[in-house]
Amino acid sequence: MLALAPLPAAAQSEGAEPRVGPVTGFPIPRYVSIRASEGNARRGPSRSHRIDWVFTRRHMPVMIVAEHGHWRRVVDRDGAGGWMHYSLLSGERSAIVETDMLALYARPDTGTAIRAYAELGVTGRLRECQPDWCLMEVGGYRGWVDASALWGVEQGEVFD
Known part of the structure; x- marks a missing residue:
């Protein structure tokens, strides 16, 4: 398993422009939830990358820490995660x-x-x-x- 450390919420200095994702324009980091009952977290942002972690709890909160095309790098509260296709994630908060x-x-x-x-x-x-x-x-x-x-x-x- 590849453990990814979440980025600190206050990664910017006071008065600096907030960091936003290059794909969505939404803030980075931000919280979302797992949409699917099972979702693979991969080592890199494509289906050809190895699966490092499988999320098996629908509606579980995760933090998006990076974006690349249709992929989002996510971490859970323990720092586990990887790259997930955006269709496996939901903006519904938990x-x-x-x-x-x-x-x-x-x-x-x-x-x-x-x-x-x-x-x-x-x-x-x-x-x-x-x-x-x-x-x-x-x-x-x-x-x-x-x-x-x-x-x-x-x-x-x-x-x-």
């Missing part, structure tokens, strides 16, 4: 819970009711993120979680 028994709140406020708890290592879909909170769906439950307890979202990231 994240992995990094804290055991993470509370899912009714609203983005710790004073509101807790709807459920998510165990360490659970993967859930992200529906929306505010600077410190993300709306996450896990095991049929939906609630707001502390964004800093997730792998798959940048600190302070906002989307809906």
Whole structure:
């Protein structure tokens, strides 16, 4: 297996132009998820390159760290990965819970009711993120979680 180290999120100096992919124009690095139930990560950006890793969890978050044509170099939270064809990836966001028994709140406020708890290592879909909170769906439950307890979202990231 070829292990690839993820690039740091703050790879640019303050005030510098953000790094973008030469193919898509989207930020690099960025998070996406695995679309397919099985996807090969290869040593290089073509089908002729050797398969180094096989992702077998649909909706698992990965970080895109490079682009080349129809190929994206991805890494998971452990640094494993390789080059994957873009058709195996989805812009639908997901994240992995990094804290055991993470509370899912009714609203983005710790004073509101807790709807459920998510165990360490659970993967859930992200529906929306505010600077410190993300709306996450896990095991049929939906609630707001502390964004800093997730792998798959940048600190302070906002989307809906």
